[in-house]
Amino acid sequence: MVEEQLARRGITDPQVLMAMRTIPRHLFTDENFWGRAYEDHPLPIGQGQTISQPYMVALMTQTLKVRDDDRVLEIGTGSGYQAAILSHLVKKVFTIERHGALAKRAREAFDTLNIHSIAIRIGDGTIGWSEYAPYDGIVVTAGSPDVPQPLLDQLSKDGGRLVIPVGDRGFQQLKIITRNGDNWATTEDVGCTFVPLVGKHGWSEGDK
């Protein structure tokens, strides 16, 4: 997975490659999918949600450019895989998931791997997690119609970075927003397709 799907496609950060080598992706999927856990695509995790493609997890992590004493927030815990990868790189990870059943399974996977540096909250991640702000990095792993204002506000003024897929429900563009003081600069990366970000500053449950 690391050589063929990541290194060959431009994932060059040695720490990201090491994290992807170290965290066993199969433990974040149902046992029925263990034989396919290292393939080049998302997999179902229940509740109509997915564990993201390994390449997308690595790309978003590399794009965040975290350092080991950073505080990072993830929106969309899902299986917990992306949070576990981040926990390999930084001291503290905060992650929010709207489905309680997924949050519970993610917690079990963290416990199995003895990962104790991840705090999970069940709720709407589009409003962020203000109690622990500001964050050096925020990664949103669901597709949003726009950039939620609370996430911009909760970025560190000292170069905080937000990585978020923005677009319609079927296709998004990965946006990277960097905050310096009260300026937010945006660049765009690859096109992608994520499940919808559903919440106050995302899609409504019934939106098409």
Ligand code: SAM
């Ligand atoms: N990062 C995940 C992983 O490594 O498995 C992939 C997550 S999946 C592509 C997106 C997740 O975002 C889903 O579990 C979904 O329930 C969650 N989600 C969608 N809207 C949300 C919201 N407003 N707040 C928190 N989680 C949300």
